[in-house]
Structures are given as structure tokens and as C-alpha cells.
Amino acid sequence: MTTRGSKGGGGARQMKVRVRSGKNRSQSSKLWLERQLNDPYVARAKREGMRSRAAYKLMEIDDKAHVLKKGARVVDLGAAPGGWSQVAARRVNAPEQGRVVAIDILPMEPVPGVDFIKLDFLDHAAPSQLKGMMGGRADVVLSDMAANATGHARTDHLKIMALVEAAAAFAREILAPGGTFLAKVLQGGTEAALLAELKRDYKAVKHVKPAASRADSAELYLLATGFRATPA
Secondary structure: OEEEEEEOHHHOEEEEEEOOOEOOEOHHHHHHHHHHHOOHHHHHHHHHOOOOOHHHHHHHHHHHHOOOOOOOEEEEEOOOOOHHHHHHHHHHOOOOOOEEEEEEOOOOOOOOOEEEEEOOOOOOOHHHHHHHHHOOOEEEEEEOOOOOOOOOHHHHHHHHHHHHHHHHHHHHHHEEEEEEEEEEEEOOOOOHHHHHHHHHHEEEEEEEOOOOOOOOOOEEEEEEEEEOOOOO
């Protein structure tokens, strides 16, 4: 590993980390590692004790949308390693005022104020378990779920849209009137049928891309606010 200096404003020297190629490291791994080492949000997350750089995406979205209010009840789908859960718990003041319930197929180290279950959200038992843990309705459903990438754009789009549709269906079941649904999608747009359903069920629906989301990333976030609850 080497560093390469470049002068920034005020004559300060900023060091860019370069990773040497090795016989056990592929070019894609080398580029990923370089990007991580030079990512200011990765450095900030380490400095501020956040589980992941993704925490800043949720912070930026909420700073504008103001959906994580003190006392709010939040479900975090695809929570590991816990960046979004950390932000949600702090902003709703869980467990003193608010409540945060999280789920992921991967293990997650405990986050203060967050109740976590290790389970595949697509498991038929997951929605009922989450509802039981929440003890009723939720005010916000968050989904940063993503399927393993195949490298084939259309396949990856279909896989993540299947997760978004499942999350949207769950949100429809658990959200209280006025609730919010926030989910990761990929550029290429949300499927027309799902968008039509969301526009029917929520007062406002839009795509957002926070600054913390890498410019070269295809990810977007779908934000639906003002849930119009209908009788069961």
C-alpha cells in the first residue's frame, strides 16, 4: 500500500491511498479497497463510531424529510451492520421514547435501543415476528436491503425490486396513518405498477439520492410519506 500526495485548498497536502496489486488480490478487489480507503464517509464513520457509511445517507435524507421524530416507532429491514439502526435509535430516542426493531439475514452486533432478529425478511414467518416485536403499528419502515449483485444489470434490478415490493407490502400492513416508507432501489426507475400502488397509498412519493451515496453508484432511495391507512 502506498500514498500519493496532492495539494488541496490552503496548501494542505491530502494523501490518496494507492493499493499495490498482489497475486492473491484481483483488480476489482484492489479498486474496491482503494475506494474504501479514500472514501471520506468511511473515514467519518470510523471516527464517529458509526457502523457503516450508509448511516450518513439516512441522516441526509432525514435532515430534509424529518420522518425520524422523537417517539417514532421504526422497523429497519436489512439492518446489518447497523448504521441505519444507529441513526434511527438516536433520532427517535429509543428505547426511552421511540422504538426500533431490526431484521437481517446476517448477524448484527447489538445496537443500543434496537431490538434485532436474525432472520431472512422473505421468510414467511418474518412479518408476523416483526409485528409482534413492534407490539402494534409502526410510524416508519426503512429498507436498505440489497440482493447479492450478479453483474448483470437487468437481473440485479429485478432482484432488488422483488425486495422493495416485499418491503412495500409489509409497510402497507404495519404502518400507522401518516407513516413513511423509505427503500433502496436502483437507477432505471421503480416499476410502474409499484409506483402506482405507492402513489395510491401515500400522499407523496419521490426518488432521492443523498450526497453520501457514491456518484458512480446506481442506487437511489424511494421515499413515500403520508401513508393513507385503509380499514383492514
